Amino acid sequence: MNDAIAFVQTPKDIAKLMISLISENKKIQKNISILDTGCGKGIFLKGLQEAGFTNIEGIELSKDLYEFCSKKFPHVTLYNDDYLDWMSLKEYDLIIGNPPYTHYNSLPRSSRSKVVRIVGNKESDIYYAFILKSIELLKEGGELIFIVPYGFFFNTYAKVIRERIIDNGYLETIIDLDETRLFEDENPETLIFKFVKKSLESQQNIRILRIKERNFKPNTINNKAAESLSKSKENEVFTYYERAMFTHESEVWTTYPEKTFSDFYLLKEVCWIGVGLVSGFEQAFILDEEEKSLLNDEEKEFLVKSIKAKHCQGYWTDGFEYYLLIDKRINSEAELKSYPTIHKKLISHKDSMTVRYFPASNKWFHWQALRNYAKLRSFLTQPKIFVPSLDRSTENRFSLTEEPYLPSGDVLTLVPQHKNPFFLLGYLNSKFFREYYLSAGARRGHRISYTQRIMSNVKIPVFDQETENKIAKIAKNIFDGKNTAKRKEIDEIISINLK
Numbered sequence: 001m002n003d004a005i006a007f008v009q010t011p012k013d014i015a016k017l018m019i020s021l022i023s024e025n026k027k028i029q030k031n032i033s034i035l036d037t038g039c040g041k042g043i044f045l046k047g048l049q050e051a052g053f054t055n056i057e058g059i060e061l062s063k064d065l066y067e068f069c070s071k072k073f074p075h076v077t078l079y080n081d082d083y084l085d086w087m088s089l090k091e092y093d094l095i096i097g098n099p100p101y102t103h104y105n106s107l108p109r110s111s112r113s114k115v116v117r118i119v120g121n122k123e124s125d126i127y128y129a130f131i132l133k134s135i136e137l138l139k140e141g142g143e144l145i146f147i148v149p150y151g152f153f154f155n156t157y158a159k160v161i162r163e164r165i166i167d168n169g170y171l172e173t174i175i176d177l178d179e180t181r182l183f184e185d186e187n188p189e190t191l192i193f194k195f196v197k198k199s200l201e202s203q204q205n206i207r208i209l210r211i212k213e214r215n216f217k218p219n220t221i222n223n224k225a226a227e228s229l230s231k232s233k234e235n236e237v238f239t240y241y242e243r244a245m246f247t248h249e250s251e252v253w254t255t256y257p258e259k260t261f262s263d264f265y266l267l268k269e270v271c272w273i274g275v276g277l278v279s280g281f282e283q284a285f286i287l288d289e290e291e292k293s294l295l296n297d298e299e300k301e302f303l304v305k306s307i308k309a310k311h312c313q314g315y316w317t318d319g320f321e322y323y324l325l326i327d328k329r330i331n332s333e334a335e336l337k338s339y340p341t342i343h344k345k346l347i348s349h350k351d352s353m354t355v356r357y358f359p360a361s362n363k364w365f366h367w368q369a370l371r372n373y374a375k376l377r378s379f380l381t382q383p384k385i386f387v388p389s390l391d392r393s394t395e396n397r398f399s400l401t402e403e404p405y406l407p408s409g410d411v412l413t414l415v416p417q418h419k420n421p422f423f424l425l426g427y428l429n430s431k432f433f434r435e436y437y438l439s440a441g442a443r444r445g446h447r448i449s450y451t452q453r454i455m456s457n458v459k460i461p462v463f464d465q466e467t468e469n470k471i472a473k474i475a476k477n478i479f480d481g482k483n484t485a486k487r488k489e490i491d492e493i494i495s496i497n498l499k
């Protein structure tokens with residue numbers, strides 16, 4: 001089977017669940033035209049036959065897999081062809097399957113150009129092309145049911161997919177399976193979606209199921225998803241809710257409920273927000289106490305105290321790292337030699353540092369990215385809030401410090417300017433804000449991504465002054481006492497106020 005691109009078998013129960021999503025009016029007509037794209041060993045073909053469908057076709061690139069299916073499914077029409085440049089003679093009532101997932105950069109050369117021709121950029125995954133081609137091959141009123149990674153919901157380069165979906169019809173159902181272990185080797189965050197190629201006649205909602213944890217087995221997933229969908233209700237495996245259709249105004253798509261409030265301002269109006277400083281070679285620039293004690297006075301000028309994600313405790317920071325921040329104050333190796341301790345440390349890493357990525361105007365011993373450096377220095381004496389750029393913890397870790405720390409590359413910095421820093425600290429660490437932020441499209445698998453782009457456009461609800469003061473007071477209390485027991489009090493105040 002070595003001529004297959006990304007063959008991974010879908011569990012039988014997941015295929016069954018997807019087949020159960022076919023609309024009732026199609027299920028009763030057993031001869032609707034169906035195509036399984038990248039049919040592999042035929043897990044969908046088998047499920048479709050068992051459900052009584054008679055007009056089934058499958059396309060598979062791998063000769064071995066095609067032959068395997070030809071023997072096993074004599075009543076299915078099979079094509080041994082590349083779906084991406086296959087000239088179909090007809091359109092389909094239903095296209096279903098688990099297409100290959102492989103990023104452009106990892107595709108064989110022959111497939112790359114086909115993906116670019118269909119999707120229009122080199123940052124795509126092959127499954128984007130499968131979605132677009134399938135939308136094209138559906139009849140009006142036809143349905144597309146795929147299981148794919150979640151990336152096309154938020155990736156900038158997948159905007160074309162989101163637009164094409166909106167322009168040609170609508171998503172009727174989404175089942176977000178997160179990082180559930182479904183496949184043998186890799187477990188990307190996947191979702192099942194059902195798209196209908198039809199313009200919306202009346203206001204209709206998307207039904208969204210999201211799995212509660214990732215250890216459920218396919219059989220349970222199948223049964224509980226069916227139950228949740230038929231009762232329109234959540235159960236122990238899935239959350240259930242309905243939301244308005246995504247529109248062209250939706251910057252990213254998400255499976256979290258929308259949180260809306262009418263009176264708000266943007267976080268960027270009350271905070272400076274920026275990324276941290278990237279050394280690009282940690283071992284060379286971080287100093288331990290002993291190394292630090294060897295620096296002479298001139299060398300100490302390069303010493304900075306820096307906060308990394310691991311120092312963000314939520315509300316407060318704990319510890320910091322000493323770094324040598326080498327920038328354009330030193331411009332040649334000869335100059336570097338006049339700082340003997342620094343030279344000795346850096347030169348031992350020269351080979352590796354020379355081959356790492358750095359801008360053409362830099363020397364090998366410079367930091368990789370010092371965007372915002374001047375700004376960040378000017379904020380040294382002000383209260384700053386740091387948050388890990390990518391965070392796995394279950395509660396938000398916005399962490400305030402009044403110490404003269406700089407942020408390293410794995411944290412985002414907020415510098416409150418027109419708001420009480422403790423009010424912002426309390427609000428950003430609240431449960432409400434966490435849910436709001438997830439609904440803004442910030443989830444990456446089991447982590448949350450705090451980026452300058454998403455954070456800048458965060459909407460903060462307007463609270464009256466008394467409420468702001470209350471939140472600030474509790475937040476200061478948590479910060480001073482390093483005790484998070486009172487987090488809940490802030491959650492309560494916010495939920496009462498935003499009712």
Ligand SMILES: C[S@@+](CC[C@H](N)C(=O)[O-])C[C@H]1O[C@@H](n2cnc3c(N)ncnc32)[C@H](O)[C@@H]1O
Binds near residue numbers: 005043084
């Ligand atoms: C993720 S596997 C899924 C297999 C099967 N549908 C299942 O769910 O068990 C994707 C399948 O697509 C096939 N494939 C990859 N690229 C293809 C292409 N360009 N055209 C047709 N099939 C392709 C692979 O050989 C593989 O069998």
